[in-house]
Amino acid sequence: MKKHILIVPGDGIGQEVTEVGKKVLEKIAAKFGHEFTYDEALIGHVAIEATGNPLPDETLEKMRASDAVLFGAVGHPKYDNDPSAKVRPEQGLLKMRKELGLYANLRPIKLFDELLGASSIKPEILRGSDILFFRELTGDIYFGEKGRKNEGDTAYDIAEYSRYEVERIARKAFDAARTRRKKLCSVDKANVLETSRLWREVVQKLAPEYPDVEVEHQFVDSAAMMLIKDPKRFDVVVTANLFGDILTDEASQIAGSMGMLASASVGDSTGVYEPIHGSAHDITGKGIANPLASVLSAALLLDISFGLKAESDAIIAAVDKLLKDGFRTKDIADETTPADKILNTQAAGEELLKRI
Ligand code: NAD
Numbered sequence: 135m136k137k138h139i140l141i142v143p144g145d146g147i148g149q150e151v152t153e154v155g156k157k158v159l160e161k162i163a164a165k166f167g168h169e170f171t172y173d174e175a176l177i178g179h180v181a182i183e184a185t186g187n188p189l190p191d192e193t194l195e196k197m198r199a200s201d202a203v204l205f206g207a208v209g210h211p212k213y214d215n216d217p218s219a220k221v222r223p224e225q226g227l228l229k230m231r232k233e234l235g236l237y238a239n240l241r242p243i244k245l246f247d248e249l250l251g252a253s254s255i256k257p258e259i260l261r262g263s264d265i266l267f268f269r270e271l272t273g274d275i276y277f278g279e280k281g282r283k284n285e286g287d288t289a290y291d292i293a294e295y296s297r298y299e300v301e302r303i304a305r306k307a308f309d310a311a312r313t314r315r316k317k318l319c320s321v322d323k324a325n326v327l328e329t330s331r332l333w334r335e336v337v338q339k340l341a342p343e344y345p346d347v348e349v350e351h352q353f354v355d356s357a358a359m360m361l362i363k364d365p366k367r368f369d370v371v372v373t374a375n376l377f378g379d380i381l382t383d384e385a386s387q388i389a390g391s392m393g394m395l396a397s398a399s400v401g402d403s404t405g406v407y408e409p410i411h412g413s414a415h416d417i418t419g420k421g422i423a424n425p426l427a428s429v430l431s432a433a434l435l436l437d438i439s440f441g442l443k444a445e446s447d448a449i450i451a452a453v454d455k456l457l458k459d460g461f462r463t464k465d466i467a468d469e470t471t472p473a474d475k476i477l478n479t480q481a482a483g484e485e486l487l488k489r490i
Pocket residue numbers: 147151206207208209210211214224227392393394408409410411412413414415416417422423424425427465
């Protein structure tokens with residue numbers, strides 16, 4: 135198969151982990167006889183430094199012209215600590231999602247058996263957890279009107295959803311539930327928010343079309359608690375942009391680390407595959423970032439955008455083998471991990487490549 139993949143590393147550890155993700159794609163192409171070509175483009179802080187724009191037109195054009203995008207992360211402490219900054223790396227990410235119509239963000243919470251001990255949650259609570267989040271990605275409080283009034287003393291961000299926006303993400307979640315354990319949990323705050331009441335109304339209206347799927351509605355506060363108390367009760371979860379952002383960082387602790395969670399952002403055009411984590415300034419440049427979220431994002435890319443299931447499975451199997459062989463990056467190591475099994479980003483990538 136011939137495909138063109140755009141690599142967009144972005145900032146901080148985005149650079150470090152995407153390098154490994156790309157090597158994995160190269161290895162898969164060689165092993166399975168595919169012809170993947172690559173290009174690179176700037177986004178985030180590095181793009182602001184080079185062009186003044188967090189999402190240069192050139193990057194967007196390259197994204198549109200590619201068959202898939204492997205994305206790293208954006209962000210820099212310079213902006214995090216300067217609320218008055220008008221141009222910010224995150225604007226690049228949000229604009230990319232909007233411009234490409236990436237309304238569905240799939241965030242699988244996949245727990246590898248070997249990492250049962252890596253979480254701060256008890257193994258007996260975790261064992262068997264397997265959740266697929268559908269986070270709506272181009273609406274909600276992220277994209278509504280925002281601003282200041284009263285000479286800057288009052289700030290507002292408007293949360294807004296239209297029926298079709300809820301319906302299209304809910305349908306994707308229903309469809310996915312059908313291929314899994316046939317359970318769908320829709321998470322909202324319908325006891326308070328009008329957007330959530332619309333959300334719940336739309337999901338309720340769709341439910342009769344999917345009689346084989348068991349639907350439940352949960353309030354986000356309670357869902358946040360249940361995720362830790364009893365993660366196994368969830369199969370597919372569908373939720374709004376902001377709730378999905380928060381709940382999936384929480385859910386990363388089911389999988390052991392932020393460094394384990396991959397995602398697929400899909401919708402109207404080129405799919406973008408990205409770890410759920412950010413640029414992680416606290417560990418940038420130390421070479422210790424866990425590259426597996428990027429590697430597993432590459433696996434999602436092959437499966438979802440290219441339909442290459444065997445190739446995708448080969449990556450997941452290699453990750454499984456790496457962990458079974460006892461190798462860990464620092465974030466997923468514990469007191470039982472021997473020092474010689476704790477690998478840096480690059481070494482973890484090399485060991486992984488040997489297992490594909
Ligand atoms: P973060 O996800 O970057 O980091 C949170 C914590 O998880 C940190 O302690 C970090 O060291 C750890 N971590 C994250 N990824 C890891 C990995 N692969 N291996 C090992 N440890 C890992 O979140 P943050 O610190 O709140 O944000 C830092 C910056 O990233 C901010 O500027 C934020 O806006 C940005 N951000 C970007 C994205 C994105 O590009 N998709 C996502 C989240 C945050």
